[in-house]
Amino acid sequence: MAGEAVVAGETVLITGGAGFIGTSLARRLVEENEVIIFDNFHRDALSRSELPGHTNLRVIRGDVLDAQAVKDAMAPATMVVHLAAVAGVDTVLKQPARTMRVNIIGTYHVLEAAIAFGKLRRLIDFSTSEVFGTHAYNASEGEATVLGAVGEARWTYAVSKLATEHMAITYWKEFELPALSIRPFNIYGPGQVGEGAIHHFIVRALEGRPLEVHNDGSQIRAWCYVEDIVDGICLALSNAEAPGHAFNIGNPRSTLTIYNLAREIIELTSSASQIQFVPWHFPDVELRIPNIDKARRILGFEPKTDLEDGLARTIDWYRAQAEHKQE
Numbered sequence: 468m469a470g471e472a473v474v475a476g477e478t479v480l481i482t483g484g485a486g487f488i489g490t491s492l493a494r495r496l497v498e499e500n501e502v503i504i505f506d507n508f509h510r511d512a513l514s515r516s517e518l519p520g521h522t523n524l525r526v527i528r529g530d531v532l533d534a535q536a537v538k539d540a541m542a543p544a545t546m547v548v549h550l551a552a553v554a555g556v557d558t559v560l561k562q563p564a565r566t567m568r569v570n571i572i573g574t575y576h577v578l579e580a581a582i583a584f585g586k587l588r589r590l591i592d593f594s595t596s597e598v599f600g601t602h603a604y605n606a607s608e609g610e611a612t613v614l615g616a617v618g619e620a621r622w623t624y625a626v627s628k629l630a631t632e633h634m635a636i637t638y639w640k641e642f643e644l645p646a647l648s649i650r651p652f653n654i655y656g657p658g659q660v661g662e663g664a665i666h667h668f669i670v671r672a673l674e675g676r677p678l679e680v681h682n683d684g685s686q687i688r689a690w691c692y693v694e695d696i697v698d699g700i701c702l703a704l705s706n707a708e709a710p711g712h713a714f715n716i717g718n719p720r721s722t723l724t725i726y727n728l729a730r731e732i733i734e735l736t737s738s739a740s741q742i743q744f745v746p747w748h749f750p751d752v753e754l755r756i757p758n759i760d761k762a763r764r765i766l767g768f769e770p771k772t773d774l775e776d777g778l779a780r781t782i783d784w785y786r787a788q789a790e791h792k793q794e
């Protein structure tokens with residue numbers, strides 16, 4: 468049975484809250500809670516939403532590399548969701564050192580502020596499904612994490628995120644900080660302003676440009692709609708058993724190859740776009756499907772949105788954005 472999470476009467480600090488997942492989370496929380504968004508606005512889904520100006524929302528422009536700014540932002544908070552990170556393969560390839568800095572030192576600042584502060588009721592660290600490496604079928608949290616060669620940007624990102632998981636869990640063990648980690652598996656939906664195959668495919672399909680598929684497009688992914696991960700976050704904020712754990716959050720039902728995903732998007736957008744196969748010489752994840760039994764068992768998590776429905780809603784959002792731009 469899927470649980471219904473009630474998060475109310477809290478003050479929730481969302482680092483990286485102007486991004487894709489953060490904006491959706493803020494929308495869910497803002498009526499019943501005070502929400503503080505802390506973000507350097509490297510990405511900005513927030514200004515494309517209806518949220519700016521909401522009376523329960525405070526927005527702070529700041530960098531997680533600034534320890535004092537993180538401390539100040541956390542002062543009124545009762546809960547923290549730490550989303551701020553350098554993410555997306557293309558950005559990580561260009562800025563591997565910055566990725567390590569922001570993801571590891573930024574998380575360190577958040578955790579240190581949390582223990583200095585000493586009264587948080589919950590802190591969620593954001594890891595990644597990349598910690599499972601290139602082949603992950605029915606991958607569950609207890610399995611060994613797999614990391615590729617040093618020097619490959621993809622694994623730089625994965626290592627930085629795995630380090631944050633270890634930090635979150637050790638701060639829980641040693642300092643009793645009620646922290647946990649979430650490993651998201653390929654999130655998509657309205658408001659995705661960064662990178663990701665679905666973002667790329669829909670934008671291109673609506674413009675009638677070719678959809679670029681790496682190599683032969685046989686890579687397999689399970690896609691999780693953003694409102695489902697927001698459910699997972701809210702469950703993890705409100706469930707007393709959650710601290711000290713890592714949780715896979717994803718939707719194993721919505722699994723297909725990248726080639727079939729491109730075809731599905733062309734069909735759903737009634738686009739005249741072609742699929743273009745481009746060689747990709749970097750390591751890729753060939754298969755990634757989560758096992759979500761632990762999140763089901765402990766949190767009562769259940770993804771509700773199947774791919775076709777989620778894609779239709781996502782396409783509507785991109786279409787509205789494109790029309791808005793033309794006005």
Ligand SMILES: NC(=O)c1ccc[n+]([C@@H]2O[C@H](COP(=O)([O-])OP(=O)(O)OC[C@H]3O[C@@H](n4cnc5c(N)ncnc54)[C@H](O)[C@@H]3O)[C@@H](O)[C@H]2O)c1
Nearest residue numbers: 483485486487488506507509510530531550551552554654
């Ligand atoms: N979307 C996914 O499929 C996915 C998968 C695995 C993990 N994650 C993780 O989930 C989190 C949120 O992802 P998202 O898809 O919303 O990404 P996003 O890029 O849209 O959001 C990240 C936010 O962090 C902000 N940020 C970056 N560097 C910062 C800094 N130094 N100080 C303050 N803010 C900074 C960005 O401006 C952005 O708004 C990230 O930690 C990401 O690594 C996402």
